Amino acid sequence: MDVALVWVLAILAISLGAILAMNFWTDSGNSQFKFLRRRSKNFLRRKFARFLRLFPTARTVPKRQESDYRSEVPLNKGDLGESLFNSLSPKLLNSSFAEEESAIQLTVEIQKKLPNFYLNISFETGSKPLGILGASGAGKSTLLRCIAGLETPDRGRIVLNGRVLFDSEAKINLPSRDRRVGVLFQDYALFPHLTAAENIAFGLPKGLSRLAIKQRVEAQLAAIQLQGMGNRYPCQLSGGQQQRVALARALASEPEILLFDEPLSALDTHLRYQIEKLLVARLAHYRGVTLFITHNLEEAYRLCPNLAVIERGHLVQQAPKQVIFTHPRTLSIAQLTGCKNFSRAVTVAPHQVSAIDWGCTLQVAESIPKSFSHLGLRAHQLIFTDIPSAENTFPCWLTATSETPHRMTLFLKLNSSPTSPHDYHLQAEVFKEKWAMLQNLPFPWFVQLHSERLLLFSEGERKSEVENSDFEVQYSAL
Structure with a gap:
């Protein structure tokens, strides 16, 4: 005081x-x-x-x-x-x-030739964490390494908070140490010959006094709940503790941008939850740009207000997370976000489509886009009903089941009984309490494909720039 x-x-x-x-x-x-x-x-x-x-x-x-x-x-x-x-x-x-x-902003516009494809990405992001999704080998890690200065693009420009980190035309390529970037990889990358405290101190700005270094290191250890463990070497720490030290080292340097490359993927479920809570708390007070690569959809949804999807080196959609999940632009984005039910489809009327692979005609709530070619429905959004006359409701038979600790996946065939365990149209995910009620009912059951839950998208095109959409404008304030 x-x-x-x-x-x-x-x-x-x-x-x-x-x-x-x-x-x-x-x-x-x-x-x-x-x-x-x-x-x-x-x-x-x-x-x-x-x-x-x-x-x-x-x-x-x-x-x-x-x-x-x-x-x-x-x-x-x-x-x-x-x-x-x-x-x-x-x-x-x-x-x-x-x-x-x-004033917090990252602008990226780079191209780089990779063995299997051409990385060509342009985007901007601000202070809200941006989750980066994409299949393995899509170019996500290469993007982060180019921003960090660990790899050099063939051409393009990277600007962070008004500072030019890379510009091929102006011959600017700042070394990693001058970019004020904090990086956290899956394998932690701690120095094995340094203690936890020394690893954290390694990330501190140069020129600090010994007292200032000690105070900052102690503050970081307290923030990651490792007080009294600063003298331990990485081999003496658990995986979760090593990850916390790596996080503290990344934040200790007071970076203008944090780059996370699947930092939680090597942890077990309990440790992942604990580190994720810590990460959320630390990012809430971090005033900078955050990019977060992950294959865990729930993790991305909890940590990142905005998401970007990369496919074979191209950014195919960038939007608030609600938009990515409720209005995926292409079939591949829908698959990447966990949608399990798809069908080729054609337009029958302004709000009516024919699902070719499901063998049914459906009413849809939203306007049908010109590029429309596929229909989707998430497995947890199928509705079991006792009203056969309801809109988009069809008789169905159970083909097979798959069990997880808390849920059942039901493989269903519409309009007729199955001829083999692989003869099904849709997957439905239900809690075991619902399954306990369903399994004793006689066939056929009746399932509704609600018109407001149906996803309409195209088969997919590669684009180097993100198109604006009404949905992105609608959620731009989130």
Whole structure:
């Protein structure tokens, strides 16, 4: 608190001096002084925003209207008190944080020849974590390595927060150590000859005193819940502990961007859950760009508000996560996001399609796109009903089952009984409580393919740029 008070008093002193000077300059009518006045106000705004980053608890005040503050501090119009209040009002502080947030941006436009395909990716992202999905070998890791400076694109440009990291035309290619990038790989990449504390210290900025290094390392160890274990070597730590040390090392360098390449894939279920919770907590306070590669869809959905899908070196869709799952653009994106039921389809009427592989005609809720070629339905969205006359409802027979600890997958054939265990149209996932009710019912059962749950998409095209869509605009504020 004493340190915070000193900062406040110092800032107030600077503010009063600046305001007095600005009042004098304004009276002089000199246009140059008016320009300096604007610079002084911006300087004050930046200094106070930096103060709040150093002392985040000072930001946690009750939400109140600006008029509430004014009523407690009687001010006369035009005097120094009103000028000072306007400089420090909640509205101004909020705008300064908004400006800082909007300044966080990564722009990538690169091309690189790979053995099996040509990497050609263009995208932009801000402070919200971006999850990167794609099949193995799609170019996800190569993309991260190019951003980190571990690989060099053939041509293109990479810009982080206004700093050019790579520009083939301008012959700019900053080395990794100068890019302010934190990288966390699946194999942790800890130095085996260094202790946990020394591994974390390795990522710290150069020029710090021994005391500052010790304090920062201890703070990082406390944040990852490894107090008292700084003297242990990686071989003396569990997999989860090693991953936490690697995370602390990546964050200790105060990077402008964090790159995660499947960091949780080697952990067991319990450790994955624990590290994921820690990661969510740390990212909530991280003010920078985050790219997160994962094959775990639920993990991507929990950690990343936005998702990007890469297919054979091309970015085929980038949007808020809700859009990716509810309106996948292509068949391959739907498959990548876990959709298990597909059928070739043709348009019959404005809101009616024929599902060729399912042998039925269906009503659809949304408008049918021109590029429409396939129909999809997620396995957990099939509805078992006792109303045969309901829309998109068909008789079905059970062909086979597959069991997991909590769910059953039912393989169903529509309109007629199956001739073999492989003779089915759809997969339905139900909880075991639902299965306990279904398994005793006589055939045929009745299943509804709800019109609002049907996915309409094309077979797929490779595109190097992401097209805008109404759905992306709708969710752009998320």
